[in-house]
Amino acid sequence: MTVYKNFISTIFLILLLMPYWSQEKVLLITHSCKYPEFIKLQCNSFKTFLKDDYEFVVFNDATSPQIKSEIEATCNQLGIKTVSIPQEIHALPYLPREARDNFNAANVRHANCIQYSFDSLGFSYNGYVCLIDSDVFLIRKFSISNYMKNKDIAAFVKYAPQGIYCLCPVLCIFDMPNLPDKNSINFNCGRINGWPVDSGGYTYFYLKNHPNIRLDKITSLYSHQLFLADAHFNRLADTLPTEVKEAFYTSLGFNKNEINFLIKKPDTFEFYLDCNFIHYRGGSTDGKSLEQSYKFKIFKEFLDGLTNF
DSSP states (O other): OHHHHHHHHHHHHHHHHHHHHHSOOEEEEEEESSOHHHHHHHHHHHHHHBOSOEEEEEEEOOSSHHHHHHHHHHHHHHTOEEEEOOGGGGTTTSSOOOTTOOTTSHHHHHHHHHHHHIIIIITTOSSEEEEEOTTEEEOSOBOHHHHTTTOSEEEEEEEETTTEEEEEEEEEEEEGGGOTTGGGOOOOOEEETTEEEOTTTTHHHHHHHOTTOOEEEOOEEEHHHHHHGGGGGTSOGGGSOHHHHHHHHHHTTOOHHHHHHHHTOOSSOEEETTTTEEEOSOTTTOOSOGGGOHHHHHHHHHHHHHHOO
């Protein structure tokens, strides 16, 4: 009888846990075309802070054979799956273009890459799909699956005149298996009602056609908001005592590591989703080598300090 009861208890436990065992990993999709250094930093940030089981896939859109090889080598070293984007999609065109469009403009290539990655992988994935820019990093403990409960899409949302709003592909999370008509999501850039929209702009049509989608608008905090806030003290930010700055940042909920980073007053960056993510900005268009960039130096020191312990 005891053996029978133990058997029944074991079966019950298995049935109870099956939904968790069968749940798909969170799929993280990013696109890289220039700086393999960001891949390692991003990988370390996920390993350190993401609470979910996940699969990280890098879509490689480098035009230089050398950089393409470096991206592949970095991904192989880290055990990350990498997919080469066929360069011919940028000449087809892959997404509808107007006659005078530059097929190789940065935003056009970005839109093509995102669409290709979702057409080939994202739309068919049976779980949460997180689209994240190559220079966005997780800096606090965070669970995507917990956050996405009772949400269909979470994203930073951009607005334009005439009631236009769209998903900004810097950070978007999709409950993919439960989205209606998901293959109609279009990440193109171009013009809507004559108004220019960046990559991701055409997601406006999906949101407009599906007004009942449960969309959570991800919060953002820009660097200039933090540094201009020093104007409340009616003094230039650079002349404020360090202890005054520290008290101000503490009042906003930043921790010690983050405050030490902010005190160095890095150039343009953004915090997303209640400061769980940080966006370097200009991660593929910076123009400088990263080795020459003060901004990258202090970013790397900050991120390494969080993930190398």
